[in-house]
Amino acid sequence: xxxxxxxxxxxxxxxxxxxxxxxxxxxxxxxxxxxxxxxxxxxxxxxxxxxxxxxxxxxxxxxxxxxxxxxxxxxxxxxxxxxxxxxxxxxxxxxxxxxxxxxxxxxxxxxxxxxxxxxxxxxxxxxxxxxxxxxxxxxxxxxxxxxxxxxxxxxxxxxxxxxxxxxxxxxxxxxxxxxxxxxxxxxxxxxxxxxxxxxxxxxxxxxxxxxxx
Numbered sequence: 416x417x418x419x420x421x422x423x424x425x426x427x428x429x430x431x432x433x434x435x436x437x438x439x440x441x442x443x444x445x446x447x448x449x450x451x452x453x454x455x456x457x458x459x460x461x462x463x464x465x466x467x468x469x470x471x472x473x474x475x476x477x478x479x480x481x482x483x484x485x486x487x488x489x490x491x492x493x494x495x496x497x498x499x500x501x502x503x504x505x506x507x508x509x510x511x512x513x514x515x516x517x518x519x520x521x522x523x524x525x526x527x528x529x530x531x532x533x534x535x536x537x538x539x540x541x542x543x544x545x546x547x548x549x550x551x552x553x554x555x556x557x558x559x560x561x562x563x564x565x566x567x568x569x570x571x572x573x574x575x576x577x578x579x580x581x582x583x584x585x586x587x588x589x590x591x592x593x594x595x596x597x598x599x600x601x602x603x604x605x606x607x608x609x610x611x612x613x614x615x616x617x618x619x620x621x622x623x624x625x626x627x628x
């Protein structure tokens with residue numbers, strides 16, 4: 416009885432393998448045709464060459480070069496920002512973010528590098544260094560929350576460690592911010608302006624430029 420059962424099972428398995436082999440042949444042919452097999456009986460599909468091109472959007476800002484340039488105050492005012500430090504995002508490729516709430520320096524990213532809170536980017540405002548050489552949070556800590564974007568006249572940027580005059584923190588790049596020298600004073604008056612984000616934050620400024628006789 417045992418021998419008969421063994422023979423019956425072996426015959427069943429052999430028949431199953433043969434049937435699967437015959438069934439897999441047309442499936443393999445169909446798969447080869449779908450994959451673009453050029454063997455006899457298959458179909459070859461040749462896709463046409465596709466070329467995409469677009470002109471640069473220069474409606475807002477057209478940098479001189481990707482590695483060095485100047486941004487005017489008018490161009491900066493056209494850029495919406497959530498935080499003061501995000502004003503620096505007019506620099507091509509520079510990302511300014513905040514990873515743990517308000518009240519401290521932003522985190523900077525440039526050319527694929529994590530610049531921490533200013534360790535590898537030199538920032539100055541009216542030729543005054545913003546980077547702190549020693550700080551408990553990190554060397555080169557650059558807190559720009561005191562900056563007034565509405566007073567910026569020009570912003571100069573450069574990338575790479577090719578400018579020794581910019582100091583030790585100019586590893587990935589540097590940003591030089593310049594305020595306006597004078598304010599319009601055709602008539603002595605107050606010029607208030609406000610900007611707010613609903614339920615998040617609000618800021619206001621007051622300029623006063625009285626005429627000096």
